[in-house]
Amino acid sequence: xxxxxxxxxxxxxxxxxxxxxxxxxxxxxxxxxxxxxxxxxxxxxxxxxxxxxxxxxxxxxxxxxxxxxxxxxxxxxxxxxxxxxxxxxxxxxxxxxxxxxxxxxxxxxxxxxxxxxxxxxxxxxxxxxxxxxxxxxxxxxxxxxxxxxxxxxxxxxxxxxxxxxxxxxxx
Amino acid sequence: xxxxxxxxxxxxxxxxxxxxxxxxxxxxxxxxxxxxxxxxxxxxxxxxxxxxxxxxxxxxxxxxxxxxxxxxxxxxxxxxxxxxxxxxxxxxxxxxxxxxxxxxxxxxxxxxxxxxxxxxxxxxxxxxxxxxxxxxxxxxxxxxxxxxxxxxxxxxxxxxxxxxxxxxxxxxxxxxxxxxxxxxxxxxxxxxxxxxxxxxxxxxxxxxxxxxxxxxxxxxxxxxxxxxxxxxxxxxxxxxxxxxxxxxxxxxxxxxxxxxxxxxxxxxxxxxxxxxxxxxxxxxxxxxxxxxxxxxxxxxxxxxxxxxxxxxxxxxxxxxxxxxxxxxxxxxxxxxxxxxxxxxxxxx
Numbered sequence: 001x002x003x004x005x006x007x008x009x010x011x012x013x014x015x016x017x018x019x020x021x022x023x024x025x026x027x028x029x030x031x032x033x034x035x036x037x038x039x040x041x042x043x044x045x046x047x048x049x050x051x052x053x054x055x056x057x058x059x060x061x062x063x064x065x066x067x068x069x070x071x072x073x074x075x076x077x078x079x080x081x082x083x084x085x086x087x088x089x090x091x092x093x094x095x096x097x098x099x100x101x102x103x104x105x106x107x108x109x110x111x112x113x114x115x116x117x118x119x120x121x122x123x124x125x126x127x128x129x130x131x132x133x134x135x136x137x138x139x140x141x142x143x144x145x146x147x148x149x150x151x152x153x154x155x156x157x158x159x160x161x162x163x164x165x166x167x168x169x170x171x
Numbered sequence: 172x173x174x175x176x177x178x179x180x181x182x183x184x185x186x187x188x189x190x191x192x193x194x195x196x197x198x199x200x201x202x203x204x205x206x207x208x209x210x211x212x213x214x215x216x217x218x219x220x221x222x223x224x225x226x227x228x229x230x231x232x233x234x235x236x237x238x239x240x241x242x243x244x245x246x247x248x249x250x251x252x253x254x255x256x257x258x259x260x261x262x263x264x265x266x267x268x269x270x271x272x273x274x275x276x277x278x279x280x281x282x283x284x285x286x287x288x289x290x291x292x293x294x295x296x297x298x299x300x301x302x303x304x305x306x307x308x309x310x311x312x313x314x315x316x317x318x319x320x321x322x323x324x325x326x327x328x329x330x331x332x333x334x335x336x337x338x339x340x341x342x343x344x345x346x347x348x349x350x351x352x353x354x355x356x357x358x359x360x361x362x363x364x365x366x367x368x369x370x371x372x373x374x375x376x377x378x379x380x381x382x383x384x385x386x387x388x389x390x391x392x393x394x395x396x397x398x399x400x401x402x403x404x405x406x407x408x409x410x411x412x413x414x415x416x417x418x419x420x421x422x423x424x425x426x427x428x429x430x431x432x433x434x435x436x437x438x439x440x441x442x443x444x445x446x447x448x449x450x451x452x453x454x455x456x457x458x459x460x461x462x463x464x465x466x467x468x469x470x471x472x473x474x475x476x477x478x479x480x481x482x483x484x485x486x487x488x489x490x491x492x493x494x495x496x497x498x499x500x501x502x503x504x505x506x507x508x509x510x511x512x513x514x515x516x517x518x519x
Contacts, residue, residue, distance in 0.1 A: 029310060033248075036303065043296075056292040060336075064299020065329055071306055072325045075318060131288055132349055 004048055011044035032070045039063045053132045184284045187269055188261050195426045196226040202426075202476050209480040233419040241412050245311035252308035253413070253420035259301030260427040266293050267434055268352050270444050270461040271451040282457070283352065290349035294435060295336055298390060302328045304424070305392075305409045312412035320408025323398045323487065327389060330494040331396075335386035337502035341379040341509040342372050342439045355443040369447040372440040375512065379505040380440045382498050384471075387432040389494070391425065393475060395482040398490060433471035434464065441467050 018038040025031035039062045046055035139147050200215075200223055207214025216222040240249060265284035273280040287293060302325055309321020343349055346357040354372075362368045373380045389396040400408030410421045437443060444464040451460045485493070 033303075033307075040300075052287055052289045053292070056289045056296045059296040060292065060299050064296065064302070064332070068299075068302055068306065068325050068329055071310075072322060072329075075306075075310060075322050075325075132292075133347070 008045055008048040011041045011048065014038070015041035015045065028074050029071065032067055032074065036063050036067050039067070053135055179278075179280055183280065183282060184265070187264050187267075187284060191261060191264065191427045191430060192423060194430055195423050196230075197223075198426045198430065198472065199226040199229070201473070202479075205473070205476045206480045209477070230419065233416045236415040238415040238417055239412075241313060243313045244412065245313070248307050248311035249412075250417075252304050252311060253417045253424075255307065256301065256304035256424035257420050259297050259304060260424040260431065263294050263297045263301075263428070263431045264434065266290050266351055267431075267438055268355060268443060269434075269464055271457050273454065273457045274452070275454070281352070282461070286350065286352060288349065290351050290354075291339055291343065291435075291439070292349055295332070295339075299328075299332060301424075301428070304421075308413065308421070309409040312409075314412050316405045316407075317409050317411045320398075320400055320405050320411075324392065324409060327392075327396065327398060327490060327494075330491060331386040331389035331498070334382055334494060334498035334502045335390060337499065338379045338382040338386065338505060339439060341376050341502075341505050344506065344509050344513060345372060345375065351438050351443070354439060355445055358442040359445045359447075361447070369442055369445070371442045376440075376505055376509055378501060378508070380436075382502050382505065383436060383440065384474075385498060387436060388475070388478065389490075391428045391432055391475075393425075393429065394479040395485050396490060397484065398487055429475050430468065430472060433468045433475065436471060437464060437467045441471075 015038045018034045018041065022031050022034040022038065025034055039058060043055040043058045043063070046052070046058060200221075203225070204214040204216075204222065214222065215225040218224040218228050240246060266287060268281070268283040268286075270282035273282060285293075305324040305328075306321045309317040309319075309324070312318075342354060346354040348354065348357075358369060358371050360370045362370045362374065368374060388394075392398075392400065398408075400410065405411070410418055413421060444460040446463055449456075449460075449463075451457050
C-alpha cells in the first residue's frame with residue numbers, strides 16, 4: 001500500500017464521517033462546518049486522483065463560496081439550536097431504515113468490486129487530464145454540448161430562485 | 172532521493188513559511204512609524220534604535236498576558252479560529268516563485284514551495300478558506316459586535332473575491348497558464364513595438380492591476396475596507412473577545428496576508444523577481460533576484476500603509492456597490508480587452 005493510497009483512504013473516510021455528522025448535527029452552524037470539512041477532504045481525494053484543478057474548484061466554489069453564503073444566511077437569521085426531533089413517526093422511521101439498508105447494500109457491492117481493475121472508458125491518459133489546459137480543451141471541444149447544457153440548467157435554476165423569492169407587486 | 176535532496180525540499184518549502192512571521196516585526200514598525208509620519212507625530216521611538224524593537228516588546232507582552240475565553244463562547248471553535256487564520260496566511264505563499272532557478276553542483280533548484288499546475292488557483296482556494304477564520308471567530312465569541320463583524324466579512328470577502336479572480340483571469344489568459352513561473356516568463360519578454368519596456372501585465376492591463384489591488388485591500392480587511400473590525404461601530408469586530416496571543420495570531424495573520432498579497436500582485440502584474448535585461452546565472456544573481464522581489468513587494472506594502480492612513484473608511488452599502496457595480500463589470504471589460512489583444516497576437 002503506497003502513501004498516496006493511505007492519504008486517499010484517510011481523506012475518503014473523513015469525508016464520509018463528516019458527511020454523516022452533518023446529517024445528525026442539531027446545530028445548523030456546526031452542520032455547515034462539518035460539511036466544510038467533508039468538502040475539503042473530498043478535495044484531497046481529487047488531488048490524490050491526479051485532478052488538482054477539480055480539487056481547487058471544489059474548494060473555491062463549494063467550501064469558499066456556497067457554504068460561506070449558507071453561514072451568512074444562518075447568522076443573519078440567527079438560527080441557533082434546533083429542538084430534538086420528537087419521536088413517534090413510524091412511516092419516516094420505516095422509510096429511513098429501507099434507505100439505510102439499500103445504501104449499505106450498494107456500499108458493500110462497491111467495496112467488493114474495489115479490487116477489480118476499473119475499465120478505461122475514455123482511453124485518455126490520466127496524467128494528461130490533470131493538466132488544466134487539456135481539461136479545458138476537452139470542455140470546449142468534445143463536451144461542449146454537455147457543458148453548455150449544464151450552464152443553461154444552472155441559469156434556469158437561478159431564474160427560478162429569483163421568481164420564487166421575488167415579492168409580488170400589488171396592482 | 173538522497174538526504175541532500177530531502178534537505179533542499181525542506182529548506183525551499185520551510186524558508187518562506189518561516190520568514191513571514193519574522194517579517195511582521197519590521198512591518199508593524201513601518202505601519203506605526205508610517206502612521207505617525209503621515210499624521211505629523213513621532214510614533215513609538217523608545218525601544219531600541221528608532222523604536223525598531225517595539226514590535227518585539229509588544230509580542231512579549233502578548234505572550235505573557237492572560238488569554239481569556241468568554242464563558243458562553245463555543246470553546247473548540249473559539250480556539251480553532253485563530254489557528255485557521257494563521258494556517259491560511261502562512262500557506263498561501265507556497266505557489267509563488269521567490270527567485271530565479273538556483274544552479275549548484277549540476278542541480279537545478281526552483282525557488283518555489285510547490286510548482287503545481289493549478290498555480291494561482293491554489294492561492295484563491297486558500298484565501299477562500301481564510302474567511303472561515305473570521306466567521307468562526309465572530310460566531311463562536313457569542314458577542315453581538317463579533318457576529319456583526321463576521322457577517323460583514325463573509326459578504327465582503329465573497330464579493331471582492333469575484334472581482335479579484337476575474338481580474339486575475341486576465342493574467343492567466345495572457346500567459347495561457349495558471350503557473351506563476353509561466354506568468355513571470357511571459358512578462359520577461361520585451362514588449363512588441365516598444366522593446367525597452369518589459370511586457371509586465373501592469374502596462375498591458377492597467378485596469379486589471381487596479382482592480383486586483385483594490386480587491387486585495389478588501390480581502391485583507393485593510394482600510395478603507397476594514398468594515399469587519401470598524402472600531403467606532405463594532406469595538407474591534409470579529410476579534411473583540413480575543414486577548415493575548417490569540418489576538419496576536421489574528422494580527423500576525425493580517426500582516427502576513429498583506430505581504431503575501433503584495434508578493435502575489437508583484438508576481439502577476441509587476442514581473443515578479445525579474446527585471447528587464449537581468450538574466451541571473453550565478454548564485455549572486457539568484458540572491459539579487461530574491462532581493463528584487465523583496466523590494467518590489469516592499470514598495471507595494473508601503474502603498475498599503477500609505478492608503479490606510481490617508482483614506483477614510485467606506486460605508487457598508489458603498490463597499491458593496493463598489494464591489495458589485497464597479498469592480499466586477501470593469502474586471503469583465505479587462506478580460507475582454509486581454510482577449511482582444513491575444514486574438515490580435517494570434518492573427519499576426
